[in-house]
Amino acid sequence: MKNLPSIEEVARLAGVSIATVSRVMNNSKPVNPETRKRVERAVAATGYRGNAAGRSLATAQSHLLMVLVPDFANPFYAQIVQGVEAVARPAGYKLLLTDGAGDDAPYTTALDAIYNRLADGVINLAHLDDDGSLLGELRNLPWVNCSEYLPKAGPPYVSIDHRQAAIDAVQFLLNRGHRRIGLITADETYRWAQLRHEGYALAMQRAGLEPDSQLVRAANGLDYDAGAQAAGGLLALLSPPTAVFAVSDTLAIGAIKAFRRAGRRVPEDIAVVGFDDLPLSAVFEPALTTVSQPMRELGATAAEILLARLDGQRPASRTLAHQLVVRDSA
Structure with missing residues (x-):
């Protein structure tokens, strides 16, 4: 294998010292414009790339931001990551995407990365245990929770009001005359899932409707098949829901597919409302009525908060606005 070009080769070709090459590569000190051009031409000619690990140790910065993602296949998280990148890249940071799912606590790897200077900060989309000592530790670190957050005084977060958004969705169905409304929920170790379930229950209670546990189905995942399977359980009831x-x-679209296979028309026989407003929701047939989250804005805001923390500021948590988007499925 051909040896990689060294900083010594660049310095020799440019006719400058190694220290000057280092200053140009790191933008650490002013360099004469003509000298900078010679160094840049030498870098291009040799194909030299600076040692990022070495710079990290020297500056105590990696210029990497870790993003803990619970499910890489879920388009919701992909939209958030795009928002993070839109802010991080112009600020000189690259993203390190890490799987936040699995049996182990997702924050273990992230904490190690911060303490070992492998990442400058963390944006967390994964579930976190409601652990007082952990929250106290995270509060003092460059850490931001996004969408998923904990109510206690921990690190700052950006999210929407999940409970109110769910109330709005169910109230829309109630206003359309539906009284037997089913819920397809998800893993409620996630706070957003808990809050959306709470919003459903509150809306039904305010309408004077008694809770019916048969109308609530917990999906075994967040993909389309999980939604279809949960919808099948609702269809098996002696008195299935009308909405x-x-x-x-993703669960809503999976449910619509199951209803169609069973010969049920949407929305004529059964109305469906989802949550997130993924790009697919507008082009799927029937187009999905859903709660719109500002996904890219969530990611961008999380990045802004994290960069502010890295700058020594103490930014507050933020709650962004949601919107009910009415389409054809309800």
Whole structure:
């Protein structure tokens, strides 16, 4: 294998010292414009790339931001990551995407990365245990929770009002005359799933409707098949619901597919409302009525908060606005 070009080769070709090459590569000190051009031409000619690990140790910065993602296949998280990148890249940071799912606590790897200077900060989309000592530790670190957050005084977060958004979705169905409304929920170790379930229950209670546990189905995942399977359980009831609120668009679309296979028309026989407003929701047939989250804005705001923390500021948590988007499924 051909040896990689060294900083010594660049310095020799440019006719400058190694220290000057380092200053140009790191933008650490002013360099004469003509000298900078010679160094840049030498870098291009040799194909030299600076040692990022070495710069990290020297500056105590990696210029990497870790993003803990619970499910890489879920388009919801992909939209948030795009928002993070839109802010991080112009600020000189690259993203390190890490799987936040699995049996182990997702924050273990992230904490190690911060303490070992492998990442400058963390944006967390994964579930976190409601652990007082952990929250106290995270509060003093460059850490931001996004969408998923904990109510206690921990690190700052950006999210929407999940409970109120669910109330709005169910109230829309109630206003359309539905009284037997089913819920397809998700893993309620996630706070957003808990809050959306709470919003469903509150809306039904305010309408004077007694809770019916048979109308609530917990999906075994967040993909389309999980939604279809949960919808099958609702269809098996002696008195199936006339409308369904699903806590994600992927579950809602899976449910619509199951209803269609069973010969049920949407929305004529059963109305469906989702949550997230993924790009697919507008082009799927029937187009999905859903709660719109500002996904890219969530990611961008999380990045802004994290960069502010890295700058020594103490930014406050933020709650962004949601919107009910009425389409054809309800």
